[in-house]
């Protein structure tokens with residue numbers, strides 16, 4: 001039975017003898033022109049992959065020596081430069097004898113090897129092949145929110161894969177499989193630890209452990225980064241302050257950075273969450289974010305490393321609008337960051353909700369390279385029990401037009417640097433990976449890891465095509481089943497939105513754990529963490545007015561975007577309650593009143609989980625039985641919880657709307673008190 005461990009790198013035998021023979025003819029050997037660990041990894045991967053797919057042994061040679069019918073791996077910097085491949089781009093083409101995989105550096109050849117395997121796995125023809133591919137984003141990173149004690153913040157797939165207590169002597173073979181999976185989709189960086197950072201990893205005791213992980217990832221072109229705890233100079237260095245302008249603090253970081261590079265010469269750099277959710281930072285000393293980021297950039301000096309400074313900040317102000325918080329702190333700093341600094345911005349202004357408008361910082365800081373941060377772990381999207389394929393969510397953000405430099409200034413083009421002419425660019429995905437046998441808990445979660453890598457490489461890819469590509473490699477070779485699965489995946493995110501937060505509702509989930517519905521939450525540790533702060537339900541209507549009559553957060557966007565979202569009559573219903581407080585009886589563009597539309601979406605969303613179940617049942621003959629049963633079981637939970645969300649939200653909002661459900665919807669059979677008890681159970685300690 002398929003336990004999911006092999007992810008999309010299964011390389012199972014091609015059963016159809018016709019196509020298998022065609023591939024066999026062009027894969028009689030692999031020749032590799034070079035000795036590096038990366039080229040060796042590329043040759044090994046091809047060998048393993050092709051032997052599995054073709055059922056024949058494929059020798060690895062150091063020279064093709066005039067032989068025909070093989071695959072030749074060669075670094076060719078001059079040709080790569082001529083073809084504009086950049087450092088990571090690859091080219092695969094057939095010459096008269098062989099299939100050539102080439103690029104500027106060995107890691108580009110490795111990417112080409114994985115691309116060729118993908119080509120074969122998805123049964124594309126090789127004859128006359130000529131493809132080249134260049135990543136649009138330079139730094140394609142996973143961010144692990146893993147703690148040194150082995151727990152994972154917001155992780156739903158078991159404990160951390162990083163076994164700090166065993167390292168560096170024991171090096172889990174799993175690290176190599178992790179590296180292979182990442183390299184196969186072009187991910188080239190990993191921040192190993194949580195942004196709520198423990199100082200532990202920076203100690204002389206732990207750095208060799210980090211170095212051991214880096215050693216496994218290095219052949220696969222993956223650089224290791226660390227999240228840093230701002231007050232480390234105090235905690236580890238015994239200094240009285242962590243003020244970035246203090247010479248001793250600067251010296252401490254400089255020495256620490258040099259120490260890291262002595263042990264890990266290709267260390268990637270630092271990720272920082274500062275003055276956010278209780279973390280220390282430069283503001284503790286009256287300094288601003290740029291002072292902090294620049295101090296670290298100076299500490300990096302001539303080392304080839306980056307500072308990724310997060311823009312996820314907000315203050316507890318029940319009268320203010322959290323939507324505007326990052327803009328208020330960061331807009332004045334545009335142009336003040338050193339070249340080694342990237343500012344890392346979440347896709348939306350609040351916090352990884354099921355649907356958010358794009359973050360208003362995109363397009364608004366032309367002199368600062370902005371990284372896009374998306375969340376692959378499903379903190380607000382049903383943990384590991386709800387099937388939510390995230391590529392449509394990520395694409396919705398990437399494709400949004402900021403109008404920063406006129407029409408077509410999409411978030412994708414801001415992030416890849418083309419709008420503001422930045423040469424450095426990055427995308428980060430908060431990993432959904434844990435020590436579960438299948439890595440991601442929900443088998444469908446693997447598709448999110450996969451899709452993130454593919455989109456960071458090429459944000460123009462189509463999300464449904466990525467789903468099909470993933471399903472083809474991971475779940476089934478049957479073309480009809482692949483299509484059914486791709487269709488199903490493509491719908492999952494909008495279904496999830498409908499039964500949890502339709503019409504632009506947001507942040508109404510269970511307090512703290514972020515699981516299940518809790519729109520009635522009125523008091524919380526923080527005034528801007530309550531649900532009523534976000535949905536603003538009253539006897540008149542529902543939604544957060546962010547127009548000029550309200551918080552005016554809309555003014556953070558360019559006029560074209562304000563036009564798109566500023567009018568409650570013309571805004572797309574999907575974004576309505578993000579920006580408008582709408583009367584319950586107001587008729588929407590859908591033809592229904594707000595109340596009726598809200599109920600309709602909650603009901604159709606929950607019903608659609610039944611549709612997902614039927615679609616999944618239909619592919620049963622084509623999918624491994626154990627894996628199929630696993631997903632089917634999770635879909636059952638998902639349906640139960642979709643009804644929970646539906647009933648909770650409809651019953652709660654009804655206390656304000658004071659209207660019956662529109663026909664033909666049957667009212668929930670349980671009471672509000674009954675559903676409220678459910679979330680209380682999950683929150684019991």
Ligand SMILES: CO[C@H]1[C@H](O)[C@@H](O)[C@H](O)O[C@@H]1C(=O)O
Nearest residue numbers: 145153154195196273312351
């Ligand atoms: C790592 O902390 C997280 C926190 O657990 C999470 O609830 C919130 O989404 O975002 C924070 C962040 O992104 O910093």
